[in-house]
Amino acid sequence: MLCNICKKNDATIFFKGIFDNQVVKINLCEECAKKKGIEFKPELSLPEIIATLSDLGLPIVTENKKTVKCKSCGLAYTEFKERGRLGCADCYNTFESYLAPLIERIHGKSKHTGKKTAPTTLESTGYEKEGLSQQISLLKKQLNEAVKSEEYEKAAELRDKIRELEKKQ
Amino acid sequence: MILGALAKQEINWLKSNPPAADNVQEDGIVMSSRVRLARNLSNQPFPLRADRILQLSTMDKVVSAVQSINLLSNAYVHKLNDLDKIDRLLLMERHLISHEHASNINGGPGLVFTRDETISIMVNEEDHLRMQVITPGLSPKIAWKTLNEIDDGLNEKLKFAFHPRWGYLTACPTNIGTGMRVSCLMHLPGLVITNEIERLFNGLTRVGLTARGFYGEGTKPLGDIFQISNAVTLGKNEESIIDDLGKVVNSIIRYEKGARQKLLKDSLKEKVEDNIYRSYGILSFAKSIETEEAIQHISKLKLGLSLKMKLAVKLDSIDQLIFTIQPAHLQEIVGRELTAEQRDATRAELIRKSLIN
Numbered sequence: 001m002l003c004n005i006c007k008k009n010d011a012t013i014f015f016k017g018i019f020d021n022q023v024v025k026i027n028l029c030e031e032c033a034k035k036k037g038i039e040f041k042p043e044l045s046l047p048e049i050i051a052t053l054s055d056l057g058l059p060i061v062t063e064n065k066k067t068v069k070c071k072s073c074g075l076a077y078t079e080f081k082e083r084g085r086l087g088c089a090d091c092y093n094t095f096e097s098y099l100a101p102l103i104e105r106i107h108g109k110s111k112h113t114g115k116k117t118a119p120t121t122l123e124s125t126g127y128e129k130e131g132l133s134q135q136i137s138l139l140k141k142q143l144n145e146a147v148k149s150e151e152y153e154k155a156a157e158l159r160d161k162i163r164e165l166e167k168k169q
Numbered sequence: 170m171i172l173g174a175l176a177k178q179e180i181n182w183l184k185s186n187p188p189a190a191d192n193v194q195e196d197g198i199v200m201s202s203r204v205r206l207a208r209n210l211s212n213q214p215f216p217l218r219a220d221r222i223l224q225l226s227t228m229d230k231v232v233s234a235v236q237s238i239n240l241l242s243n244a245y246v247h248k249l250n251d252l253d254k255i256d257r258l259l260l261m262e263r264h265l266i267s268h269e270h271a272s273n274i275n276g277g278p279g280l281v282f283t284r285d286e287t288i289s290i291m292v293n294e295e296d297h298l299r300m301q302v303i304t305p306g307l308s309p310k311i312a313w314k315t316l317n318e319i320d321d322g323l324n325e326k327l328k329f330a331f332h333p334r335w336g337y338l339t340a341c342p343t344n345i346g347t348g349m350r351v352s353c354l355m356h357l358p359g360l361v362i363t364n365e366i367e368r369l370f371n372g373l374t375r376v377g378l379t380a381r382g383f384y385g386e387g388t389k390p391l392g393d394i395f396q397i398s399n400a401v402t403l404g405k406n407e408e409s410i411i412d413d414l415g416k417v418v419n420s421i422i423r424y425e426k427g428a429r430q431k432l433l434k435d436s437l438k439e440k441v442e443d444n445i446y447r448s449y450g451i452l453s454f455a456k457s458i459e460t461e462e463a464i465q466h467i468s469k470l471k472l473g474l475s476l477k478m479k480l481a482v483k484l485d486s487i488d489q490l491i492f493t494i495q496p497a498h499l500q501e502i503v504g505r506e507l508t509a510e511q512r513d514a515t516r517a518e519l520i521r522k523s524l525i526n
């Protein structure tokens with residue numbers, strides 16, 4: 001089996017990606033894997049999967065996605081791309097259209113069929129009052145830092161968010 | 170250091186002859202089974218985006234919910250920030266917390282665990298709750314039954330983040346859906362010696378399973394011990410995830426047994442026995458030994474026992490030994506901090522003693 005990237009060497013490292021409900025086997029030679037910083041590991045971390053899929057012509061992030069932020073926790077899609085972690089349950093709504101194909105690639109399926117939570121849990125927007133004041137104090141700290149480091153655009157954004165949250169209190 | 174008593178306690182989930190295992194215990198090949206669920210509280214940012222104060226309030230909520238559950242009525246509750254480094258490491262060595270949780274010093278990491286260590290809940294790891302049940306041998310169904318009850322009980326008090334299409338929501342999209350990981354801790358020296366282990370790993374990937382190291386995700390294998398677990402959490406229900414893993418684990422047991430048969434063939438037998446007796450010799454006489462080397466040799470003894478070699482040890486105590494010789498265990502047992510050299514000497518002494526008995 002030939003390596004998917006160089007298409008010259010024999011592939012020795014295999015893993016599974018999922019695209020349009022089809023399992024796509026990704027085969028890399030050791031050399032290309034090393035170049036991509038993938039060691040032989042039985043399992044790849046999410047950022048590695050994202051990186052590798054992008055290299056194989058399955059782009060995941062396009063320019064306009066970079067600016068989208070979650071209203072509840074402030075996470076930007078680019079931050080998710082770097083760390084592979086979402087910030088809150090609402091992120092799944094905010095980034096739904098971007099996450100859907102990724103989730104299908106990871107799991108090969110797109111619908112939960114297992115246990116369901118007690119029905120009261122279904123609505124999930126905004127924070128409980130209790131967490132609100134803590135959230136505000138956290139944002140204020142970030143605001144100070146942003147002002148100190150002269151990131152005025154970010155500061156303005158944080159200020160607006162603090163005002164918004166203070167209204168809810 | 171306040172967890173000395175725990176370090177001296179035998180690990181319950183390693184004890185052989187599980188009361189009602191799904192399948193018969195197979196030569197100590199499957200050491201234990203574990204089921205883990207990831208859950209998050211709705212309407213709160215995940216721990217990685219919550220400050221310490223918010224994390225501590227999550228901990229309070231979980232602890233108060235825990236109090237309403239009978240199975241957890243005798244559980245210990247720890248804020249990990251109140252424990253020193255050695256205590257936290259001890260909890261990791263006993264597979265009660267992950268490596269990340271043990272090293273999280275900025276947030277508000279917490280742990281709830283029962284006295285027999287069967288049930289534990291990590292609070293504020295990358296998800297608000299990571300709850301697990303560990304049982305001896307191949308018994309994931311038993312573990313799931315208990316864990317399912319605890320999940321139901323907690324859900325009566327706590328609102329979990331749940332998406333109509335994607336199920337339980339987690340910080341990392343690789344865990345959404347059931348939020349469930351089932352794993353078996355397997356001793357596979359036969360497949361390692363016969364060089365078949367990498368082929369097995371490639372095969373696992375194809376059936377939606379994955380192999381992890383001794384301490385779980387992102388850690389390396391020690392002493393030919395691997396955690397085999399499901400890779401996919403969405404689109405299959407909990408029972409079929411467990412059934413599918415069980416089927417594969419049963420065939421891995423067959424492969425491992427086949428590999429061990431090969432080791433008994435003439436051409437290999439002498440070499441393998443020589444190897445095992447050398448390990449026995451080192452463990453019996455060494456005055457100083459590092460953790461990794463010790464586990465490698467103990468793993469050989471475990472193999473030797475299954476090949477019916479005459480070695481003055483029991484399978485049960487061998488499994489316990491793998492855990493008690495780890496660095497934090499040694500320090501908790503002697504009750505003080507030790508340098509690396511002191512640990513190596515203490516470890517060698519502990520092993521020598523346990524081989525004589």
Ligand SMILES: [Zn+2]
Pocket residue numbers: 003004005006007008009028029030031032033
């Ligand atoms: Zn290549």
Ligand SMILES: [Zn+2]
Pocket residue numbers: 070071072073074075086087088089090091092
């Ligand atoms: Zn969010």
